[in-house]
Amino acid sequence: MKSLLKNAREQKGLKTREVAQTLGIDQALISKFESGLRKPTRDQVTRLANLLEIDYETLMIAWLKEKILYEIENEEFALKALTAAEEELKYQKSVSKIKLSSVLEKTLKEIDILKAQLHTYPKKNYAEISKTTELEYIFESNRLDGNSMTPQETELVINQGQTISGKSMREHLEAVNHQEAIRFIKDLQKNNSFNELKLLSMHNIILRGINTENAGNYRKKTFLKNENTNIGTEHSIIPKEMQNYFFWYEVNKNKLHPVILAAEMHIRLLKICPFAEANEKTARLVMTLILFQHEYPIAIIKEKNRKQYEELTINDNAEDFIFFIARTVKESLENILE
Structure with missing residues (x-):
């Protein structure tokens, strides 16, 4: 940290006296910060970052690192303690902290009442209706991504091979692959698990024969631009983000209402955008898998709701998206019961 402060000050052509006067900090303290004899407070770190135009995150990480080292560097079990602390922090950040509105809670209760009602009917009746809803889902999901086939044409392709x-x-291929993907997730619904291999297999099926190079593979690199230098660099960040994605799932899969879990896994995958193509379609399949595993019907997002759906996927308000999915699941249940 001392090097960051001194180099940034010198690059701006400032003397320690000038920094001290501007920030209202004793000049001797500024010199001690740069020599490593004293550590600034959190407030002082913020003010120094602003004045010297140092990336705040970079400076805070350096400050926190030195605080940690000061406390434990001479401890025998320091490395093991750091590893345990890392896992605990990772866990705490992964626990969902969604606060449900009364409207969303009411909708989820209505969904569960409808689901219980559905399960009073013979399974053979539901199986026939499922074929129809699956066909509608394939048609609507493909249509959201620009496929121009009609429902009748989609049926002829996937059921009669025309x-x-x-x-x-x-x-x-989009129609045929989507049907195969539905079969794949129906085979998976027998157990309450979902992992990286299954996700990649799902994506591979969706792009089979369409984009062979990227099917079942993450985007290789992501281009990031440093705000301070305006210089772009390439980083392979997708594997790490996906590791966190599945960690979040494991932490929350038995704690959240299944509809919330399905919606969260959908929107979280879109925010990571791990694939070069078919992120939206894959996210909808992930959501469908989780709903199937908990015996809920497919949530069919229709063309009439396209605009709202697209706006919500780029919105940072997770509860709005969850409520949208909850209403979609409720509508699907009502249609099946009718």
Whole structure:
């Protein structure tokens, strides 16, 4: 940290006296910060970062690192303690802290009443209806991504293997692959698990024959621009973010209402955007898998709700998106019961 402070001050052509006068800190203290003899307070770190135009996160990490080292560097079990602390911090940050509004709570209760009602009917009746809802889901999900097939054409392609005149090979493959992906997640619904391998397999099925190079693979690199230097660098950050994604799932999968869990896993995957293509479609399949595992029907996001859906996926308000998905699940249950 001392080097960060001194180098930044010298680059700005400031003397320690000038920094001290501007911040209202004793000049001797500024010199001690730069020599490492004293540590600034958190407030002083913030003010120094602003004045010297040092990236705040970089300076705070250096400050915290030195605080930690000062406390434990001579301890015999320091490294083991740090590892344990890292896992605990990771866990605490992964625990969902969503506060449900009364409206959302009411909707979730209504959903569970409808679900209980659905399960009073013979399973064979529901199985027939499921075929229809799955077809509708495939049609609507593909339509959200630009596929121009009608529901009738989609049915002819996936159930009768017909080729539709005027439709591209890609559109045919999107229909066939999506049906295969539904079969795949139905096989997975028997156990309450979801992991990275299953996600990659799901994505591979969706892009099979469409984008062979990227099917089942994360984006290789992400381009990041440093705000201070305006210089871009490439980083492979996706694997780490996906590790956190599945850690969050394991921590919360038995604590959250299944509809909330499904919606959260959907929106979190979109925010990471791990794939070069088909992130939205894969996120909807992840949501469907979780709903299936808890015996809820498919949440069919229709064309009429496209604008709201797209706006909510880029909105930082998670509860708005969860409420949108909850209403979609409720509508699906009502339609099936009807």
